[in-house]
Amino acid sequence: MNNKKRFFAVPYVVWMTAFIIIPLLIVVYYGLTNVDGKFTMENILAMFTPINMKALVYSLLLSFISTVICLLLAYPLAMILRNADLKSSSFIIFIFILPMWMNFLLRTISWQTLLENNGVLNTILSALHLPKQHIINTPYAIVLGMVYNFLPFMVLPIYNTLVKIDDNVINAARDLGANSYQTFSKITWPLSLPGVISGITMVFVPSLTTFVISDLLGGGKVHLIGNVIEQEFKFKYDWNMGSGLSLVLMVFVLISMAFVTKYDKDMEGTNVW
Amino acid sequence: MANKLVDLQNISKAYGDNVILDDLNLYIKENEFLTLLGPSGCGKTTTLRIIGGFETPDSGKVIFEGKDISKLPPNERQLNTVFQKYALFTHMTIAENIAFGLKIKNKSRQYIKDKIEYALKLVNLKGFENRSVDSLSGGQQQRIAIARAIVNEPKLLLLDEPLGALDLKLRQDMQYELIRLKNELGITFIYVTHDQEEALTMSDTIVVMNQGYIQQIGSPEDIYNEPQNAFVADFIGESNIIDGIFVQDEVVEICGKKFACVDKGFGNNTPVDVVIRPEDIDLVDPKEGTITGIVKSLLFKGVHYEMEVEANGRDWLVHSTDLSPVGAMVGIKVDPYDIQIMKKPESEDEEAVVNDEQ
Amino acid sequence: MVRKLSRRVYLTVMLIFLYAPILTLVVLSFNASKSRAKWGGFTLKWYKQLFSNEETLNALYTTLLIAFLSALIAVILGTLASIAMNSMKKKPRALLMAITNIPMLNADIVTGISLMLLFIFVNVVFRTRIRLGFTTVLLAHITFNIPYVILSVMPKLRQINKNTYEAALDLGASPIYAFYKVILPEIFPGILSGFLLAFTMSLDDFTITYFTTGPGIETLSTQIYTEVRKGIQPEIYALSTLMFAAVLLLLVFVNRKSAVKEKE
Numbered sequence: 001m002n003n004k005k006r007f008f009a010v011p012y013v014v015w016m017t018a019f020i021i022i023p024l025l026i027v028v029y030y031g032l033t034n035v036d037g038k039f040t041m042e043n044i045l046a047m048f049t050p051i052n053m054k055a056l057v058y059s060l061l062l063s064f065i066s067t068v069i070c071l072l073l074a075y076p077l078a079m080i081l082r083n084a085d086l087k088s089s090s091f092i093i094f095i096f097i098l099p100m101w102m103n104f105l106l107r108t109i110s111w112q113t114l115l116e117n118n119g120v121l122n123t124i125l126s127a128l129h130l131p132k133q134h135i136i137n138t139p140y141a142i143v144l145g146m147v148y149n150f151l152p153f154m155v156l157p158i159y160n161t162l163v164k165i166d167d168n169v170i171n172a173a174r175d176l177g178a179n180s181y182q183t184f185s186k187i188t189w190p191l192s193l194p195g196v197i198s199g200i201t202m203v204f205v206p207s208l209t210t211f212v213i214s215d216l217l218g219g220g221k222v223h224l225i226g227n228v229i230e231q232e233f234k235f236k237y238d239w240n241m242g243s244g245l246s247l248v249l250m251v252f253v254l255i256s257m258a259f260v261t262k263y264d265k266d267m268e269g270t271n272v273w
Numbered sequence: 274m275a276n277k278l279v280d281l282q283n284i285s286k287a288y289g290d291n292v293i294l295d296d297l298n299l300y301i302k303e304n305e306f307l308t309l310l311g312p313s314g315c316g317k318t319t320t321l322r323i324i325g326g327f328e329t330p331d332s333g334k335v336i337f338e339g340k341d342i343s344k345l346p347p348n349e350r351q352l353n354t355v356f357q358k359y360a361l362f363t364h365m366t367i368a369e370n371i372a373f374g375l376k377i378k379n380k381s382r383q384y385i386k387d388k389i390e391y392a393l394k395l396v397n398l399k400g401f402e403n404r405s406v407d408s409l410s411g412g413q414q415q416r417i418a419i420a421r422a423i424v425n426e427p428k429l430l431l432l433d434e435p436l437g438a439l440d441l442k443l444r445q446d447m448q449y450e451l452i453r454l455k456n457e458l459g460i461t462f463i464y465v466t467h468d469q470e471e472a473l474t475m476s477d478t479i480v481v482m483n484q485g486y487i488q489q490i491g492s493p494e495d496i497y498n499e500p501q502n503a504f505v506a507d508f509i510g511e512s513n514i515i516d517g518i519f520v521q522d523e524v525v526e527i528c529g530k531k532f533a534c535v536d537k538g539f540g541n542n543t544p545v546d547v548v549i550r551p552e553d554i555d556l557v558d559p560k561e562g563t564i565t566g567i568v569k570s571l572l573f574k575g576v577h578y579e580m581e582v583e584a585n586g587r588d589w590l591v592h593s594t595d596l597s598p599v600g601a602m603v604g605i606k607v608d609p610y611d612i613q614i615m616k617k618p619e620s621e622d623e624e625a626v627v628n629d630e631q
Numbered sequence: 632m633v634r635k636l637s638r639r640v641y642l643t644v645m646l647i648f649l650y651a652p653i654l655t656l657v658v659l660s661f662n663a664s665k666s667r668a669k670w671g672g673f674t675l676k677w678y679k680q681l682f683s684n685e686e687t688l689n690a691l692y693t694t695l696l697i698a699f700l701s702a703l704i705a706v707i708l709g710t711l712a713s714i715a716m717n718s719m720k721k722k723p724r725a726l727l728m729a730i731t732n733i734p735m736l737n738a739d740i741v742t743g744i745s746l747m748l749l750f751i752f753v754n755v756v757f758r759t760r761i762r763l764g765f766t767t768v769l770l771a772h773i774t775f776n777i778p779y780v781i782l783s784v785m786p787k788l789r790q791i792n793k794n795t796y797e798a799a800l801d802l803g804a805s806p807i808y809a810f811y812k813v814i815l816p817e818i819f820p821g822i823l824s825g826f827l828l829a830f831t832m833s834l835d836d837f838t839i840t841y842f843t844t845g846p847g848i849e850t851l852s853t854q855i856y857t858e859v860r861k862g863i864q865p866e867i868y869a870l871s872t873l874m875f876a877a878v879l880l881l882l883v884f885v886n887r888k889s890a891v892k893e894k895e
Contacts, residue, residue, distance in 0.1 A: 005717075009719075019749070019773075027741070027748060097828070101834065103851055109667075109863070171347065174348045175352075175354045176422075178373075205737070205738050210740075233744060250738075253738055261729070
């Protein structure tokens with residue numbers, strides 16, 4: 001019976017080969033050739049031109065900051081949710097899945113309304129006699145957009161590893177003399193590390209490669225590497241160049257993936273739902 | 274008389290409307306093996322967790338070596354716990370697990386190394402230092418959990434149903450191990466279980482609990498031979514609990530027949546509960562029995578036969594090494610000192626009587 | 632006590648952070664002014680106009696159709712794959728799981744670009760005339776939806792006691808009958824949540840759609856993206872509010888029902 005069951009995977013394997021693996025190989029092909037189909041390193045090296053390098057470094061910086069902020073916000077939230085002893089997952093769904101029914105672009109755009117110079121946030125600030133903040137169309141707005149959009153992908157994996165920790169394991173550490181700080185650093189944190197690593201990857205990669213958030217909240221002033229690649233494909237129609245730049249970007253993605261596979265062997269962290 | 278190591282004074286605990294413990298008083302002497310025994314939900318685990326510091330009592334005090342530790346967090350209490358399902362740290366090796374408490378206390382490297390070696394030897398797992406938790410069987414994990422606790426040289430070890438997840442043979446082996454450990458280490462054990470056999474085998478003192486109240490405190494022999502109420506009699510071992518009338522001192526009427534007993538002072542012609550253990554009933558020639566009956570069923574149980582005898586309108590459970598075939602007429606005889614008389618509770622609720630004198 | 636309070640406060644602040652933009656959009660849908668920055672008074676105008684706005688209704692139809700079809704096909708492929716993987720040995724299973732994780736961990740922009748290049752490449756090499764549009768978007772959505780289904784179904788399959796299936800066979804059931812009567816009911820909650828998750832992900836996707844779509848076909852995402860520059864039609868806010876409210880009500884209803892069931 002098991003032998004027969006294995007054939008159920010055939011359609012899936014065919015599909016994933018056709019629509020995941022082959023497409024990625026085609027990106028490699030385009031990235032390493034020019035318009036005439038000849039081999040070239042030009043498209044890869046294009047990343048190191050000052051203008052592209054600046055975009056890449058800037059993207060790395062903003063996505064790094066966003067990831068750190070997400071981690072700092074998400075860990076306490078995941079701890080609170082774990083200790084809340086939820087009987088069903090419906091509360092988690094309410095918090096994180098429900099917002100997706102408002103379109104991603106609209107949710108991001110509405111931050112414009114909230115952050116504008118005469119927007120909701122500044123109205124509240126001036127009502128409290130606090131100085132107005134100029135946030136919209138700055139890198140701060142982009143970081144905020146990244147944190148807002150990708151926070152769930154940090155909370156869920158961490159939450160999933162935290163709920164698996166038996167209460168008595170925490171109690172045992174306390175019983176053996178560890179104070180709350182030692183219990184956290186020696187027990188809770190190391191046991192949640194697979195979730196943390198997954199979370200970092202799932203926030204860092206989309207932040208690094210986004211072009212929409214910078215477009216909508218940066219006011220066209222901030223150029224990230226995602227914007228550069230999008231332009232190559234959608235406006236310059238230079239697929240070779242776009243593919244070459246994507247390949248460089250994929251190096252960072254692959255490094256992240258390697259980390260996840262190393263620390264999260266059962267992939268329990270990516271199993272967000 | 275040894276000193277009181279732990280003294281629980283007027284402990285109460287409730288979750289919402291659900292009262293778990295109601296004004297519990299109990300002390301544990303130094304070097305005692307004390308077992309909290311009762312069905313699930315009787316409050317035994319909560320009592321243990323209150324001593325360990327994982328639950329705070331709503332009212333009452335926990336006195337440890339004369340000091341009130343009710344408000345101390347678990348890490349500042351001089352005692353250690355062996356948890357149900359072991360609660361080992363899966364991200365650490367066996368040695369790291371055992372060293373955990375010692376590292377927190379900043380012991381020297383050599384001291385820790387010696388202690389690990391000593392503890393592993395003590396639990397018969399020499400050479401397991403670098404194994405991972407996942408590679409151990411349930412019994413081995415249990416030993417490591419004990420080793421992890423005892424290296425800290427606690428005055429008191431709390432054990433929360435530590436053998437519950439093991440199979441029968443292993444459980445029996447571990448019972449001997451625990452007694453040996455306790456004698457070698459000379460520390461006080463508080464042991465929680467719902468298994469009466471475990472309690473009878475290992476304990477110096479057994480505390481039988483039900484519905485948040487202590488039912489009886491005593492040595493295993495006391496608890497078994499002289500249960501103070503029907504609950505204890507029913508929970509510990511098998512027994513015939515029969516409605517009877519205490520006619521006068523040393524005479525009790527059961528099923529319309531008078532039996533000689535050794536109890537006094539229940540008041541003439543008072544309804545009482547009578548407990549007779551199945552192995553204390555002698556099946557004799559019908560002419561010699563106090564009452565006569567017919568054997569209804571017969572089971573071979575290895576060490577003895579288990580028989581049900583119908584006599585004077587009720588079924589009597591009898592354990593005997595002598596076989597009486599089904600259908601046989603038999604006489605029932607009970608020695609006076611094998612008849613245990615108990616006061617009848619006035620209502621169902623009073624089965625959970627407070628009984629905290631040791 | 633202080634601890635409990637600070638937890639409450641933190642949770643509340645995070646909820647406000649996550650829901651502030653959504654609340655803003657709901658408010659905007661009742662805003663008489665077309666500008667996002669000004670409150671021009673309460674109106675239901677956009678809700679009325681929504682039903683005569685053919686462009687938006689078309690985009691809605693396309694979006695829902697793609698979401699439904701992609702979720703459905705992903706559920707079929709994903710469930711079959713999960714059953715197969717569950718009966719595999721460790722190594723091949725790990726390999727397939729790694730492939731499953733690629734679209735989840737990879738950047739959307741790379742997934743989008745690679746699929747776009749695939750369709751172009753096929754046209755060049757096989758001289759076919761695949762046009763970027765409904766079909767290509769659907770194929771792309773199925774691709775990124777399958778992993779969500781697998782991740783929802785796999786845990787349920789692992790929970791099943793192998794003996795129950797064998798018991799069914801032992802009692803005389805054919806393998807197919809045993810699957811329908813024993814396995815399927817057990818994994819059905821996983822399949823359902825996989826479907827809903829896939830549906831939601833398809834609905835919310837912009838990046839991959841953006842690269843695999845072509846002229847003449849718009850989803851809500853791509854329509855909104857085009858309108859960002861010239862000003863978004865407030866009807867879109869009205870539509871989003873309606874969709875959000877519908878799902879919210881559905882979730883509340885389902886929860887109530889399961890809560891009542893639990894009590895019984």
